[in-house]
Amino acid sequence: MEFIQSSELPAPAGHYSQAVAAGGLVFLSGILPSKDIAQDALFEAQCNSVFDQCEKVLRAAGCGFDDVVQCTAYLAGVEHWSAFNNIYARVFGEHKPARAVVPVPGLHYGFLVEVQLVARRP
Structure with a gap:
């Protein structure tokens, strides 16, 4: 296993990795909007923050959005x-990866969206 950390993002505050590569796949941990986005920010701003961070972690793993095979939101x-x-x-x-969208009653810090991805390593 390879633990992946984007140099463009702060290290996780908890006991987990931003992503882990194993068996030709990269598993991104759930990503919330960055802490510089207010919890009352519009949903679109929160999503843009999440996908921006996802892109940075994917890039650190040598991947891009075209390599994503599964998304859970x-x-x-x-x-x-x-x-x-x-x-x-x-x-x-x-590009149309497999996807699950899960409505939940609430997320950490009061945010409105969290995304978890699985990508293949090209």
Whole structure:
């Protein structure tokens, strides 16, 4: 196993890695918006922050969004589903990884979105 840490992001505050590579795959831990995004920021701003961080971790692993094979998104409320679909389509373009969107009652720090990815190493 290889533990991956993007030099562009702060180290995790807890006992986990930003990502772990094993068996030709890269597993990104759940990523919340960065701490410089206010918890009351608009949903789109929170999603943009999450996907920006995902991109940095993927890059540190030698991957990009075109290498993502699976995405799990946790949304604080089903009312954000449509907005998430639009942002997700913009981020991934024609690439369509497997995906699960899980509405939850709440997320850490009061954020509205958390994303976890699995990518293949090219």
